[in-house]
Amino acid sequence: MTTIIDGNEVAADVRAGLADGIETLKAEGTTPGLATVLMSDDPASETYVSMKQRDCEEVGINGIHVEIDADAPAEELFDTVDELNADPEVHGILVQMPVPDHVDKRRVLRAIDPVKDVDGFHPENVGRMVAGNARYKPCTPHGIQKLLEAYDVETEGADAVVVGRSDIVGKPMTNLLIQKAPLGNATTTVCHSRTKDLAAKTREADIVVAAVGVPELVTGDMLKDGATVVDVGVNRVDADTDKGYELVGDVEFESAKDVAGRITPVPGGVGPMTRAMLLYNTVKAAGVQTDVAVDLP
Numbered sequence: 001m002t003t004i005i006d007g008n009e010v011a012a013d014v015r016a017g018l019a020d021g022i023e024t025l026k027a028e029g030t031t032p033g034l035a036t037v038l039m040s041d042d043p044a045s046e047t048y049v050s051m052k053q054r055d056c057e058e059v060g061i062n063g064i065h066v067e068i069d070a071d072a073p074a075e076e077l078f079d080t081v082d083e084l085n086a087d088p089e090v091h092g093i094l095v096q097m098p099v100p101d102h103v104d105k106r107r108v109l110r111a112i113d114p115v116k117d118v119d120g121f122h123p124e125n126v127g128r129m130v131a132g133n134a135r136y137k138p139c140t141p142h143g144i145q146k147l148l149e150a151y152d153v154e155t156e157g158a159d160a161v162v163v164g165r166s167d168i169v170g171k172p173m174t175n176l177l178i179q180k181a182p183l184g185n186a187t188t189t190v191c192h193s194r195t196k197d198l199a200a201k202t203r204e205a206d207i208v209v210a211a212v213g214v215p216e217l218v219t220g221d222m223l224k225d226g227a228t229v230v231d232v233g234v235n236r237v238d239a240d241t242d243k244g245y246e247l248v249g250d251v252e253f254e255s256a257k258d259v260a261g262r263i264t265p266v267p268g269g270v271g272p273m274t275r276a277m278l279l280y281n282t283v284k285a286a287g288v289q290t291d292v293a294v295d296l297p
């Protein structure tokens with residue numbers, strides 16, 4: 001029997017687990033604050049940012065949202081980041097990716113104060129994570145670790161294949177899987193667009209993390225019997241629905257679910273965890289910046 005991994009449920013547990021920490025901070029006079037910055041007309045990015053703001057409201061984090069015209073000069077974004085860096089009520093800053101082509105993405109990541117960088121994308125934070133001393137683990141890979149933990153997936157000595165080498169998911173996921181730490185110690189292969197025989201790699205894997213943004217790339221015949229399949233893709237494909245599209249993962253769910261032992265659905269798998277771990281990092285950031293010890297789930 002295949003287990004469908006319920007990301008909404010695990011994310012709700014993470015949010016509930018943050019309540020004590022938020023209460024402790026508030027008792028000490030601090031309301032954790034998260035600023036989201038959107039410089040994009042992409043409807044998916046708009047959806048993610050508004051979901052993040054709604055999550056903040058639900059758990060009692062002060063959400064601040066800044067929207068910058070996608071055509072505005074890049075300096076407008078950098079000025080905004082500078083202001084948020086200096087604002088003591090803002091403990092976490094997130095610039096929604098992708099930013100427009102005329103904005104230097106690497107400069108954006110460097111501009112955010114590393115202590116407020118709740119995405120964990122600043123080079124200092126990437127370095128710390130790679131060294132096994134993460135300040136803030138990037139939200140999606142961290143969320144995936146929480147899902148694996150919640151469903152008792154053994155990573156120790158497991159063969160894992162990460163499909164995709166993005167800075168947001170593929171690279172940090174690979175790093176966390178190989179670390180000598182709980183939920184690590186996996187023998188990990190990274191596949192990408194130049195991989196010669198993807199199916200040959202995924203068929204060997206106990207754990208497959210698909211994060212390439214190609215709808216339904218990984219099919220059931222590419223999986224080992226009983227594998228744990230984590231689908232990071234949230235692709236909008238045209239469909240005759242109210243919204244004019246449907247959400248499809250990087251895994252072909254129908255064929256994969258008959259082979260996998262455990263599998264995340266899209267929607268309702270990894271996406272809610274990405275958002276929950278952002279709240280987690282924001283509470284952690286508020287504790288770090290105010291010297292208040294907070295319990296984290």
Ligand SMILES: Nc1nc2c(c(=O)[nH]1)N[C@@H](CN(C=O)c1ccc(C(=O)N[C@@H](CCC(=O)O)C(=O)O)cc1)CN2
Nearest residue numbers: 047048094095096097119139234267268269271272274
């Ligand atoms: N600054 C960042 N930008 C981006 C990140 C990130 O971690 N930091 N990750 C991705 C996408 N992402 C975060 O913004 C994200 C993706 C999906 C979801 C989500 O909740 N998905 C729902 C479905 C939502 C829908 O209806 O469209 C689900 O899967 O159930 C949240 C966040 C890009 N940019």
